[in-house]
Amino acid sequence: MNQPLQAPHYDGDAAMAALLKSTGSGLDINKLRYLVAGVVSAPRGERPKDWMGLVATDRSPALELQLAALEAEMAAGRPAELAARGPDRADRLAALRKELDRQKLDGFLVPRADEFQGEYVPPRAERLAWLTGFTGSAGLALVLAARAAVFIDGRYILQVRDEVDGALYDYRHITDAPPEAWLVQHLPEGGRLGYDPWLHTADGLSAIREAVERRGGRLVACDRNPVDAVWADQPAAPIAPVVAHPVQYAGREAAEKRAGVGAELEKAGLDAAVISQPASLAWLLNIRGADVPRTPLPLGFALAHRDGTVELFMEPLKLAPGIETHLGNGVSVSPPSEFGRALERLGSEHRKVLVDRSSGALWIVERLKSAGATPVPGEDPCALPKACKNETELSGMRNAHRRDGVAVTRFLAWLDAHVGKGEVDELAAVEKLAQFRRMGELFRDFSFDTISGAGPNGAIVHYRSSPRTNRKLQQGELFLLDSGAQYLDGTTDITRTVAIGTPTPEMRDRFTRVLKGHIALGAAKFPRGTSGSQLDALARRALWEVGLDYDHGTGHGVGSYLAVHEGPHRISKVPNRVALLPGMIVSNEPGYYKTGAYGIRVENLVAVRAEPAVEGSLPMLSFETLTLVPIDRRLVEPKIMSAEEIAWLDAYHQRVRESLTPLLDAPTATWLAQATQPAGA
């Protein structure tokens, strides 16, 4: 865990004003306080002083000390840990119900979403967690006058019971018992169900709309979110520096990307597109931010026009010096408050405007419509080109994975040497791994909070260790470690499952079946046009054979120094029509979880690549494995593997050994040589 800055005494606004003035900062004390309110709402991350660059480029030690002091003071005023379960959850629910009454609503939808539909949401958008205590990365609460429910997916079945008070909320599996069914049962006939139009897409609401209409009721867009109305100490919007992402990592100039998106709009007969995914905006303009945890996203909206120009709507205070030059002539920057007016201008010109189905808020769609524009639901025009990494990005990903492989391998060697005494626990493992990663060149952050699950904790799919749940790594148990990093040249995500002491035959059987699934997918060849959904079963088949499965997707897209979860492709049993294309990165992560006993997952990132053309053959694709870390051979049971599967594992281990050994210290190299011996040897 990174250390908080030392917090010296804050000498007061007058002294700070003087310091600002003498440094030549453009900020006065009021603007600075506004800035710092945003800074404490942004994650601290691994580079907690970066934000000071927004105050002044040349800073005296005295200024830095006082900025840190002000930050500490304002951070101390932040509300307590969101996840904390306590008696005030009942009060919050009661307050919300009173507010609903005031707004003449019979109910309200509280999604775990912000106006960007992102996976990470800033503290001010953590309405679901604030209200219910649930901190998972996906979920929905439905609050009616007499009854409420929280809907979660398979990853959070255990967690929701831990975090949410069952006396206040029903627990529901979002696909097995969807909100629609619950509404049809519990919404009063003719009921008015409120929603915040900034937090939902048109498609996202359609099933709920149908259910509400079936009860003769209607959905009501709220001007003011009723949760915000009763959330007295709601945090500010985050502010973190927005910086250039150099072309040496991005591989393509932003101007070229803008021209490409403009040409696509032209081809589709569209005038403009709303860019409502911050990752798309980051990709399109070759910029990165730090507004949400573990992902270098700058929150904001953009309008991409068919002529290749872009209007960016973003808090001006967060633009690092020099960014406007980097953005160039084709990009205008305005504060977010101007966004609505820009949509109205498109309306007055009767423009056809693409709105991304998966992230475009209903507020945007309705604003366009009422202003006279034609919103055209479609796919974010950046999504596909962003997903298909160029040669520079692929080469960066390979380099990043080599460095990441060194860090994880050093950790695994360290673990083998130290775990025997029974002193290593989950949190210590997280910290040790973090230390190894921080040594890597171009390291910027972790790509998500490490999942470090010993024994039964490994069976909690999206487990996060805390001092309360922290567990020693014990003999005869399995240890599941899912982690990743953000490097300037690439994003990593890897899971390894390690045997502590001697595993049982059942553990080895299950692990080997998971591995067989991993290999079947990793070694697959498939025709162009194939989607990830079509391949999903390959990863599950060896488990299905013995009546087992796992309740999560098999693979997610990964960004290039961007989100560790990105679309539009995925490998999942959930239908997805997006064909895999060369350059796409995707995880390959089958697993098996025995509740109360252990969890197993084997995850590598892979890149889609074209197979060499063969006369008489269709154009085929396959996967290049990017991740370079040994798989625990002590858990492999060669007896249930085919010769091809064993050959795949041995070849992978040989490649890991050859790639990493030159970069390792001698003891780790020795450990690696042993860890990568042929299976069955």
Added chain:
Amino acid sequence: MNQPLQAPHYDGDAAMAALLKSTGSGLDINKLRYLVAGVVSAPRGERPKDWMGLVATDRSPALELQLAALEAEMAAGRPAELAARGPDRADRLAALRKELDRQKLDGFLVPRADEFQGEYVPPRAERLAWLTGFTGSAGLALVLAARAAVFIDGRYILQVRDEVDGALYDYRHITDAPPEAWLVQHLPEGGRLGYDPWLHTADGLSAIREAVERRGGRLVACDRNPVDAVWADQPAAPIAPVVAHPVQYAGREAAEKRAGVGAELEKAGLDAAVISQPASLAWLLNIRGADVPRTPLPLGFALAHRDGTVELFMEPLKLAPGIETHLGNGVSVSPPSEFGRALERLGSEHRKVLVDRSSGALWIVERLKSAGATPVPGEDPCALPKACKNETELSGMRNAHRRDGVAVTRFLAWLDAHVGKGEVDELAAVEKLAQFRRMGELFRDFSFDTISGAGPNGAIVHYRSSPRTNRKLQQGELFLLDSGAQYLDGTTDITRTVAIGTPTPEMRDRFTRVLKGHIALGAAKFPRGTSGSQLDALARRALWEVGLDYDHGTGHGVGSYLAVHEGPHRISKVPNRVALLPGMIVSNEPGYYKTGAYGIRVENLVAVRAEPAVEGSLPMLSFETLTLVPIDRRLVEPKIMSAEEIAWLDAYHQRVRESLTPLLDAPTATWLAQATQPAGA
């Protein structure tokens, strides 16, 4: 091919009127002529005299002769073969364009659909074929003032070139180059695109609607179909007897089914459901008809109410004597012309009415809306219970497949004995197989037109032999035979590929890969909740390994003495969210097609069954193979099969041999014993 009835001389209406009167028929001569106009628009099928039961129960030989004479006379007046390509296609297109002009339309959609969205459409709905010449089972024409296109899927890439004049129509692959893209390119800015609201569903039009709006144009519902307006000799609606389907085959009383559907509507908060799929109506009421080829469907609509009662809208002339008694008190019958009024009544009562997404015509949806009802798009409430066969139906399917296996096996033995002389051709093979099938107990019809493709004709996926394309079965070639039958107790569908003489190593390799896919799917175990889409890749993987694939689905649902293609489940790369459930029948039919050379397909029907429960295991499903016919071992290359695959094939052959031998003549039994020896033996 069944022989047309001898056509004696028709003695005239006066003589017929006298005959009708003396027989005590309820029909006068005008009603009879109306009836026979419908009869000649219905398929002749295998029981061409059944319709006479609609005239009178006790018929003198003289009456039968005169009825046949009248039928022949009226049939002779029917328009010539629809598929014929000729100069009049250009005239028809010109006439349609003139009509569009009259209706102030810039274009018109001509789908291959009738008002039931069925696979088979009666002659009067064959607008696409009449206009363009294209006779495939799916397709769409888009006619604009200056340009027109026909959109087809992968099955019809070759056929469309054969049937449709490329000077009049562009050919387009419906998924690779969808109508939307073509419209965006060719529809004039602000253009009015007409459609017949009886022939499209709301969902079916949505992509086209979006494209039209993108061009600033709009979709216009036509009161009168412009094709009908210029189709002078458009056939009448079909009339064929609607008869009871006894509970000894159906397994469940119709009253019980109606109550069950009513309860589902109640549970979903709905008042009624429009039953717009004739197969659902047949299932729900335990009736069968003969309005379209090869499928015992009675065309009509029904309204199912939450109290379990049903209103049936169907031509009264086609109800066989006794049917109203069979339908019982809970079912009212009205002519189709009353359907609109019934929808209006639901409107005046402000009912919530389920309309099937996949078959409910926009006309129905709009009529409900404008009358004040709430149409709720959803799934046909009969679709799932119809798909999940009950024990009686499953047992009927097994029996039907045993009889069908006898017929196909006798044919294969006959073929082996006769093909050497080079005298057997595709059409002769079809007829010989038909003879064997007709001998089977409870045989009623074929379940589709047999695909009998020798050599390169086998590579045309939905090939139908004709005297023009008929080909001898020659040494060194493959013969692909896809056929099925309708028995009162079940529907069959089987494909076998047979080596004529010695196959090449490439043929054996390809065949074996197709077989490996067939086995991988047939032997799969999978958890409850798995959809067919998830399993599809298992059937393709062995082909993918060598860069090959097939451009069609892997499996379709099959009815119980109903449509050979039924939903809602399927096994396909096209995403489908319907989970496979015990009792569902589905085909397993991977293939491989080398254009200009040969076609390979291996198809069995399988039934989904629950695996025995095992402690610690998820509830799992697997497939029971229903089809019992040997797979040509001369095409099997055991060297590229796993031990498990060989064991599957041998066990299947053993089961075929043991099931069929007691039912076979001695020479066929001898042939079967040889054909089902272990692979590699």
